[in-house]
Amino acid sequence: MNSTVVSYLSQAPGYALAVNKLTELFGFDATGFVNFLLFFLVAFIVVNVMSAIGGLGTYAERKISADLQMRQGPNRVGPYGLLQFLADGVKMIGKEDVLPAQADRFLFLVAPLMCMVGVFASLAVLPFSNGFTLTNLNIGVFYLLGVSSLVGVGIFLGGYASNSKWSMLGGMRGASQIISYEVPVTLSILAIVLMTGSLSFDVITEAQGGLPHEWFVLHNPFTFIGFFVLFIGALAETNRAPFDLPEAESELVSGYHTEFTGMRFAFFALAEYVEVFVVCGVCAALFLGGYKVPFDLGTGELIMKTFPAVHPMLAKQIGNILQLKVFVLKTLLLYYVVIWIRWTLPRMRVDSLMVLCWKYLTPIALFNLVGCAVWLWAFEGKSVWTLIFKSGVAAAGGHH
Amino acid sequence: MISLNGYLIISFCLFLAGMTVMIARKNIIAILLGVELILNAAALNFAAYTRFVNQNLDGHVMSLFIIVIAAAEAAVGLAIVIRFFQIKETIHIDDATELQS
């Protein structure tokens, strides 16, 4: 139930060897220490890869927007301008750190810290593959909701700390927007929890299948709407266009990070781009089948059956890599959609933003929740396809 | 170290801090912060007794309801503070003397 990346890696023969050696060396049980080292290593990899993805996100944003507007986009640094984000990072470190005169020095430091802590802590439960989940908490979804709400506090404090009117307005708007859209997001996640009976990302993903008709998004009409509610809510929670009210250039200069320069600004931006990846991953895991590969390729069983010569452990590894690739592919597709939306749709007005949240998305999400509960009770959790093709049970095993 | 007493001492310190805030502060919002601390101390006690004395989860349910009530209390309390500020333009507790005479 609580599989972690360490419990996956501990199947390797080297693990027991290392534990034994270190136990002899230290004189006490070294399992915890080895676990810590492994977690540290994997977390280090995840943090670095995520920072690179966040950096490449800025690159992708510019490149895709350039593509949509028939421009070139960054093309000087590195091949196709791929290293642009590194150049930006170096420039950011060298920038002067301007602290506004009446600013709150303590909160000026705490605000970006809080954004980063909130976003990075939510990486812990992201299900990259069956084995490669940093930790598969049994409160996964709920934990993610709680930790990511730190970002809202961070944005508000960022706006407050700089003591500038633009920042204050942006921070106030950002916080109220984030907390408002958390309601439909919570409710549509609740519908999925209802369908699976677990808060763990692993169980939720395993309840779906590899093929599209086994995904929760096509499970029944209510979850189909629920996916879009979740996606729109996620867009708004990460302050992406068309909901980027807190940093609306035309009216608020740059919103809550008007006064932030150099690395402090960079951390706000990094937190935003990594959070977009996280929410895309959550959407993919909850509704789009997560890491499930079609035809059970992910568990390595098909490989074992077709090529009996292959060692089962190796087949499992191949399956895991496939799962990882599928999950990242789905997430990046959603990421592309997010950027695409940003450069296509105009920004909303602040009152229509709130009306959209409270008068449309929240009632729809509530309706979905009730609908899912009734569907589960009436049809015992069978999907639409199972009901239509009663004979095709083998094909539509999405509900167990 | 990790025993019932450890948790009880922590919750006792939380309670003392909350009471100190409530007595020493004259700002109504700061007093509400103290109330949150006190409620958390109570909820922590419930969870600690559940773990160390009897393992049925009624204590957890009680903690959950304490969290619920704390949120409701904060909402209503802060609404009263805001209304008070709109009328009196202050959030000093000593200015809330309408009912005294």
Next chain:
Amino acid sequence: MFLKIMFVLSALLTLGGAFLTASSKNLMHACVYLLACLFGVAGLYATLGADFLAAAQLVVYAGGVVILMLFAIMLTGGVQEFVNKFGLDKTPSMGSGKTYTIAGLSMIVTAFIVMKILAPVFKTPAQTDLPAFTSTVEKLGVLLVTDHVLAFEISSILLLGALVGAAVISRPRRGK
């Protein structure tokens, strides 16, 4: 081992946060320290095996109550010392040396009394062989729809009352 480290970290965060909440002169900072303290309490819940409570603490407090507090601070004029139209607000509202002395003395007295009362409690026969940590979410859910179903339903009415009451109180009035 990790349990001990996590307990110590959470306890330090809790106690430090609580102390700074009580001593900070800036209301905004006190709010942030309160958030740290509540995070520490969530960590303590996790060390007690109450995983759902820990997450609920994060969701309700970090996301909800603290934001509400911050909003209320902004709505009542930020951290500036306000002098109202009656000129009443002349004493520092975040507490002075006098109030802290009174609070400290009364706390010492209270601590003695409470300790006297609580002394037998510390002799409660605590179990020495503790069970392993299990997932509490499902058990909590079963309890909420069986033994505590009345409290579950009544809490929704309590929240309805809180929502309506608070909305009525804080609604901007027309005219005056």
Next chain:
Amino acid sequence: MSSHNLDVYMPVLILMAFAAIMVLGALLVGKLIRPHNPTELKVTPYECGEEPIGSAWSNFNVRFYVVALIFIIFDVEGALMFPVATVFKRFVEIGQGGAILGSFLLFISVLVLGVVYCWKKGDLDWVKSYQVSTDYNEKKDK
């Protein structure tokens, strides 16, 4: 329901520590190489060239509070509904879904009642203050 030890929370702490180290470390490293010559104009809050008047920490419109208020009620209801939602499927499987569904729906309907009240009273309208001001103008015209 398998048991577990607390090692599952280890990555959470490690990731939080990583985030803190990244922020503080980058700021410290930057301190060595970045210039530092603040002028009076540079440290004034940016207001598009105007000179800032007063502090930004003044009081705000109360509608922000009402939104946060409705949010926190939903948040708490979510915290109560998550455990019930977790066990709902199990009760359906043993054929007692109806009772749980009833209590669940009762809970949600009371919640909906509050939202409907706020909707009817106009607390969900963001531009309510404009309506107040138009009323005022109409009164003045009469």
